Amino acid sequence: MSSEAADEASETYSEFIDRVERLTNLGHAGGVLGWDQEVMMPEGGTPARSKQRSAISTVTHELLTSDEMAAALDDLEAGELSDERASVVREVRRQHDRAASVPQDLVEEISEVSSEAMPVWQEAKEEDDFSKFAPTLERLVELKREYAEHIDPDRDPYEVLFEEYEPYLGVDTAERVLERLREELVPLVEAVRESDADLATDTFEGEFDTDTQEDLARDVLDTLGYDWDHGRLDTAPHPFSSGNQFDARVTTRFSPDEPLGALMATVHEFGHATYTLGLPREEYGTPLGKSRDMTVHESQSRLWENHVGRSRAFWERFLPKVKERFPEKLSDASVDDVYEAANEVYEDNLIRVEADELTYHMHIIVRFEIERDLIRGDLDVEDVPEVWNDKYEEYLGIRPDSDAEGCLQDIHWSHGDFGYFPTYSLGSVLATQLYASAEEDIENIDEKVAEGDFDPLHDWLTENVHRHGCRYTTDELIRQATGEDYTADYFLDYVKSKYGELYELDDYQ
Amino acid sequence: MSSEAADEASETYSEFIDRVERLTNLGHAGGVLGWDQEVMMPEGGTPARSKQRSAISTVTHELLTSDEMAAALDDLEAGELSDERASVVREVRRQHDRAASVPQDLVEEISEVSSEAMPVWQEAKEEDDFSKFAPTLERLVELKREYAEHIDPDRDPYEVLFEEYEPYLGVDTAERVLERLREELVPLVEAVRESDADLATDTFEGEFDTDTQEDLARDVLDTLGYDWDHGRLDTAPHPFSSGNQFDARVTTRFSPDEPLGALMATVHEFGHATYTLGLPREEYGTPLGKSRDMTVHESQSRLWENHVGRSRAFWERFLPKVKERFPEKLSDASVDDVYEAANEVYEDNLIRVEADELTYHMHIIVRFEIERDLIRGDLDVEDVPEVWNDKYEEYLGIRPDSDAEGCLQDIHWSHGDFGYFPTYSLGSVLATQLYASAEEDIENIDEKVAEGDFDPLHDWLTENVHRHGCRYTTDELIRQATGEDYTADYFLDYVKSKYGELYELDDYQ
Known part of the structure; x- marks a missing residue:
C-alpha cells in the first residue's frame, strides 16, 4: 500500500471507529437507563422512561444502518486489515447486516407487542390461565418468524433467532449438547431421587435478617x-x-x-x-x-x-x-x-429460577424444545401447556398442576426472546470446561x-x-482458552462425580 | 387553507414533533446519566460516563441542527399556526438557531477546556492560589466570548450568554433589578448588623443524627x-x-x-x-x-x-x-x-451556599458584576481577586482572607457558566411576586x-x-400569573418588613 493510501485507509478506519464508539456509548447509556428503571426509578416514571429508551434505540438503529456505516464497512472489507481491525469490522458487520435487513416498522411492532405482552402475561400467570396469553404469544411467534425471515429467508428461523444471543457456536451445537444433557442427566436425576443419602438440607432453615x-x-x-x-x-x-x-x-x-x-x-x-x-x-x-x-x-x-x-x-x-x-x-x-x-x-421444584445446579438444565431443555418447535411451526401455541407438562413429567418426574407454575413461569417469551434460553445451559457447560x-x-x-x-x-x-x-x-x-473445541464432556464428568459422591450413587462415582 | 394543504401542514407538524420529542427524550436520557453520576455511580465509572454523555450531546446537536429540522422550522413558520404550535416552534427555533450558529469545534473545545478546568479550579481552591486558575479562566472567558459572538456579533456578549439561562427577561432587567437590590439591601444589611435584637440563633446547636x-x-x-x-x-x-x-x-x-x-x-x-x-x-x-x-x-x-x-x-x-x-x-x-x-x-459568612435569605443576593451581585465585566472586557482576569474582595467589603462589610473563600468558592466559572448567576436572584425576586x-x-x-x-x-x-x-x-x-410585569417591589417590601420586624429596625417596619 502506498503511504497515501495507507493514510486514507487509516482515516477511514478512524472515522469508522468514531461511529462505532458513538453507537457503543449510546448502547451503554441505554443500559444505565435500564439499570435505573429496575433499581431506582419510581414506578410512575415508566411512560417517560420507555420513550427515552426508545429514542436511544431509534437513534442507534439509524446510526448502525446508515449509508455512511454501510460504505465504511464496504471500504474496510475491500482493503487490508490487521487481525484486530478485521475482528472489529466482523462484529460491526454482523450487527449492521442484521439491523439493516429488518424493516424498522417490524422492529417497532415487535417492541410494541412485547410491551403490551408483559401485562397480559402477568395477568395470565396470576389467573393461571394460559388461554389469556395464547393469542399474544401466537402473535409474537409470528412476528419473530417474520423477523428471522428478513435476516435470512433460507435458514431455519430458530437458528437465526438463536444467533442473536450466541452467534458463533451454531444452533446445531446447542441442539447436540442439550440433547446429550437430557440423555445423561435424566437418569442421573432419577438415581438421585432414588438415593437414600441423608443430606444436611436443613442447614439454612429459619428466618435470616x-x-x-x-x-x-x-x-x-x-x-x-x-x-x-x-x-x-x-x-x-x-x-x-x-x-x-x-x-x-x-x-x-x-x-x-x-x-x-x-x-x-x-x-x-x-x-x-x-x-x-x-x-x-x-x-x-x-x-x-x-x-x-x-x-x-x-x-x-x-x-x-x-x-x-x-x-x-x-x-x-x-x-x-x-x-x-x-x-x-x-x-x-x-x-x-x-x-x-x-x-x-x-x-419437586417446578421453577427454573429456584432450581439446583443439576435439574436446572431440564428446565432449560423443556423450554428450548418447545420454543424451537413453535418457531419452526412444528408446535401450535394452544398445545404448549400440555406439551410442557408432559416434558416435565418425562424429564423431571414431576408434573405441574398449573400453567402459572408451568409454561407461564418465565417472562422471556413475553419479551419475544426466543432462542435465548439455550445459552443458559451452554454457559454452564462452558463454565465447567473453563474451570x-x-x-x-x-x-x-x-x-x-x-x-x-x-x-x-x-x-x-x-x-x-x-x-x-x-x-x-x-x-x-x-x-x-482450553486448547479444545467446545465440549460437554467436562460438565457431564463433573456433575456425575459431584452428585455421585453427594448422593452415594454406585453407578456414578 | 385547502384541506389538502391542511393535511400537508399537519403532517409536517407531526414529523417535526417526532423530531422534537426524540431530542427531548435524548436530553432526559442525558439527565438520567447525570443524576446517576452524581448520586449512584462508583467513582471509577467517570471515563465511560463522560463518553456516554458526550455521545448523547453530539447526537442531540446533530438532530437539532440538521437540515431536516431547519427545513421543518422554515416551513412551519411560513404557514399558519395555532398559538400553541407557534409557541412550540418559537422555542425550538431559538434552540436551533443558537446551536446552529456555533461551530461544533468550538462547542467541543469549550466542553474539553471546562472538563480540564474543574480539577484545576479544585487544586487552586485547595491551595488558595488564584493564579493557578487564572490562565484557565482567561481561556474560558475568551472561548465564551467567541461563542457569544457566533450567536450574535452585534450584541453585548454577556447579554447573549445570559439568554442561555434566561432568554426572555432581558439582561437590562437583570441589571436593573440587581442594582436596585444592591442599593436597598446594603443599607438593610448594615442596619441588621447594628441591631441589638437577640435572636434565638442557637436553637439548632449540637449534633443531630x-x-x-x-x-x-x-x-x-x-x-x-x-x-x-x-x-x-x-x-x-x-x-x-x-x-x-x-x-x-x-x-x-x-x-x-x-x-x-x-x-x-x-x-x-x-x-x-x-x-x-x-x-x-x-x-x-x-x-x-x-x-x-x-x-x-x-x-x-x-x-x-x-x-x-x-x-x-x-x-x-x-x-x-x-x-x-x-x-x-x-x-x-x-x-x-x-x-x-x-x-x-x-x-460574617463569606460563602454563598451557606448564606441567609438576605445577604444571599450580595453574593450573587458580586459575581454578576465581575463576570459581566470579564465577558465585556472591562475587567482583567488577574484583577478578579482584589475586585472580589473590595466588593465584599463594600456590600457586606466583610473581606475574605483567602481566594478559596473568595472568588474561588464556586464551581460555576470552571464549567464556563457565565450568565447563570443572576437567575438565582431573579428567581428569588419572582418567588416573592408570585407568592x-x-x-x-x-x-x-x-x-x-x-x-x-x-x-x-x-x-x-x-x-x-x-x-x-x-x-x-x-x-x-x-x-x-400576577397581573403585573416582573418587579422587585414585592421582594423589597417583603425583606424590609420581615427583617425589620425580626431585628427590630425602626426604619424598616
Whole structure:
C-alpha cells in the first residue's frame, strides 16, 4: 500500500471507529437507563422512561444502518486489515447486516407487542390461565418468524433467532449438547431421587435478617475481589448485572427464608460483573472492549456460582463469616453441612429460577424444545401447556398442576426472546470446561479458594477470556482458552462425580 | 387553507414533533446519566460516563441542527399556526438557531477546556492560589466570548450568554433589578448588623443524627405533598433536582451540625421537583411539557424554601415533628425560636451556599458584576481577586482572607457558566411576586400552611405557572400569573418588613 493510501485507509478506519464508539456509548447509556428503571426509578416514571429508551434505540438503529456505516464497512472489507481491525469490522458487520435487513416498522411492532405482552402475561400467570396469553404469544411467534425471515429467508428461523444471543457456536451445537444433557442427566436425576443419602438440607432453615444478609453479601463480594470503585450492589426483583469495564454493577434479592439463594445469586451476578470489569479499558467503545455473547457471559457467572460458590473450599473460607453473623442459627454447622445444603437436588421444584445446579438444565431443555418447535411451526401455541407438562413429567418426574407454575413461569417469551434460553445451559457447560482448564494451570486452586486467594483465578480468566473482548469468535475463544473445541464432556464428568459422591450413587462415582 | 394543504401542514407538524420529542427524550436520557453520576455511580465509572454523555450531546446537536429540522422550522413558520404550535416552534427555533450558529469545534473545545478546568479550579481552591486558575479562566472567558459572538456579533456578549439561562427577561432587567437590590439591601444589611435584637440563633446547636435527619426530611416532603410514585430522595454533595413530569427526583445533604440547612435544601429542591411534576404529562416531549428557564425554576424552589419553609406558619405544623425526633435537643424550643433561627442574618459568612435569605443576593451581585465585566472586557482576569474582595467589603462589610473563600468558592466559572448567576436572584425576586399573588387568591394561606394543607398552593402554582410549560415567554407568564410585569417591589417590601420586624429596625417596619 502506498503511504497515501495507507493514510486514507487509516482515516477511514478512524472515522469508522468514531461511529462505532458513538453507537457503543449510546448502547451503554441505554443500559444505565435500564439499570435505573429496575433499581431506582419510581414506578410512575415508566411512560417517560420507555420513550427515552426508545429514542436511544431509534437513534442507534439509524446510526448502525446508515449509508455512511454501510460504505465504511464496504471500504474496510475491500482493503487490508490487521487481525484486530478485521475482528472489529466482523462484529460491526454482523450487527449492521442484521439491523439493516429488518424493516424498522417490524422492529417497532415487535417492541410494541412485547410491551403490551408483559401485562397480559402477568395477568395470565396470576389467573393461571394460559388461554389469556395464547393469542399474544401466537402473535409474537409470528412476528419473530417474520423477523428471522428478513435476516435470512433460507435458514431455519430458530437458528437465526438463536444467533442473536450466541452467534458463533451454531444452533446445531446447542441442539447436540442439550440433547446429550437430557440423555445423561435424566437418569442421573432419577438415581438421585432414588438415593437414600441423608443430606444436611436443613442447614439454612429459619428466618435470616435481610440487613445482615446484605452485610454478608457485601463481605462475600469483598472476599471474591469485587472492585467497589467500579461497581455497586443493589437489590432488584430479578437479579441482574449491567454496565461496562469502568462501572459494572450487581443486583441481588434478599428474602428472610432464602439466605443461600441470595448469596448464590450475588455470586452469580458477581461472575458477570467480573467478566465485564476484565474487559480491556483501553478498548472501551469498540468490540475489542465488549464482552462476547450470552454463552461466554453465562459461563463466567456460572463458574463463580457453581465451581466457586458451591464448592467445599469456598465454604471453608466463608462459613466462619456466616456463623459470625448468624451465631444462633449456624453455630453447629460444618463445612460439609453447608456444602450439602448448597448442592441439594430438589425433589419437586417446578421453577427454573429456584432450581439446583443439576435439574436446572431440564428446565432449560423443556423450554428450548418447545420454543424451537413453535418457531419452526412444528408446535401450535394452544398445545404448549400440555406439551410442557408432559416434558416435565418425562424429564423431571414431576408434573405441574398449573400453567402459572408451568409454561407461564418465565417472562422471556413475553419479551419475544426466543432462542435465548439455550445459552443458559451452554454457559454452564462452558463454565465447567473453563474451570477444568484453570484447575490444570493453577496449582492447588482449592487451597487458594479456601484461603480466600482469588487472584490466580481472576488472572487466569482475564488472561484467557476477559481481555480478548470480541477479538475472537466464541469457538475460537474457547479453543484458545482450553486448547479444545467446545465440549460437554467436562460438565457431564463433573456433575456425575459431584452428585455421585453427594448422593452415594454406585453407578456414578 | 385547502384541506389538502391542511393535511400537508399537519403532517409536517407531526414529523417535526417526532423530531422534537426524540431530542427531548435524548436530553432526559442525558439527565438520567447525570443524576446517576452524581448520586449512584462508583467513582471509577467517570471515563465511560463522560463518553456516554458526550455521545448523547453530539447526537442531540446533530438532530437539532440538521437540515431536516431547519427545513421543518422554515416551513412551519411560513404557514399558519395555532398559538400553541407557534409557541412550540418559537422555542425550538431559538434552540436551533443558537446551536446552529456555533461551530461544533468550538462547542467541543469549550466542553474539553471546562472538563480540564474543574480539577484545576479544585487544586487552586485547595491551595488558595488564584493564579493557578487564572490562565484557565482567561481561556474560558475568551472561548465564551467567541461563542457569544457566533450567536450574535452585534450584541453585548454577556447579554447573549445570559439568554442561555434566561432568554426572555432581558439582561437590562437583570441589571436593573440587581442594582436596585444592591442599593436597598446594603443599607438593610448594615442596619441588621447594628441591631441589638437577640435572636434565638442557637436553637439548632449540637449534633443531630443524620439518619434521623433523613427521616425528618422524608416527613417534610410527605407533609408538603411530594409524590413518591414520581420521585425519590437521595443525598449528593451538591443538592440538586432533576427529571421530568413523570419522575422528578430530589437530592439533599445531611451534616450532623446543620439540620436546618439540610431541611431547607430539601424544601428548596422539592420546589424545583414540584414545578417539574406540575408540567402537563400529555405534553411530555415538547416545549409545552417543559419547564420555563432558570428564573422561573428558581422562583419555585425559593418560594417553597423561603416563603413556606422559613415561615412561622410552616413551623407551627412542623416543629412538633422535629421535637418528636430530637426531644433532648428541642423540647423547649418555641415556633418563634425556630423562626428566628431559620431567618438569622449571618454576621460574617463569606460563602454563598451557606448564606441567609438576605445577604444571599450580595453574593450573587458580586459575581454578576465581575463576570459581566470579564465577558465585556472591562475587567482583567488577574484583577478578579482584589475586585472580589473590595466588593465584599463594600456590600457586606466583610473581606475574605483567602481566594478559596473568595472568588474561588464556586464551581460555576470552571464549567464556563457565565450568565447563570443572576437567575438565582431573579428567581428569588419572582418567588416573592408570585407568592404575593397566591396570597391574594388563597384565603388565609398562613392558616392552611399551619394545618399542613398545601393543596391550595399547589393548585395555584399549577394553574398559574406549572401547567403552561413553555407555552408563554417568561415575561408573559409572569404577567398572566400576577397581573403585573416582573418587579422587585414585592421582594423589597417583603425583606424590609420581615427583617425589620425580626431585628427590630425602626426604619424598616
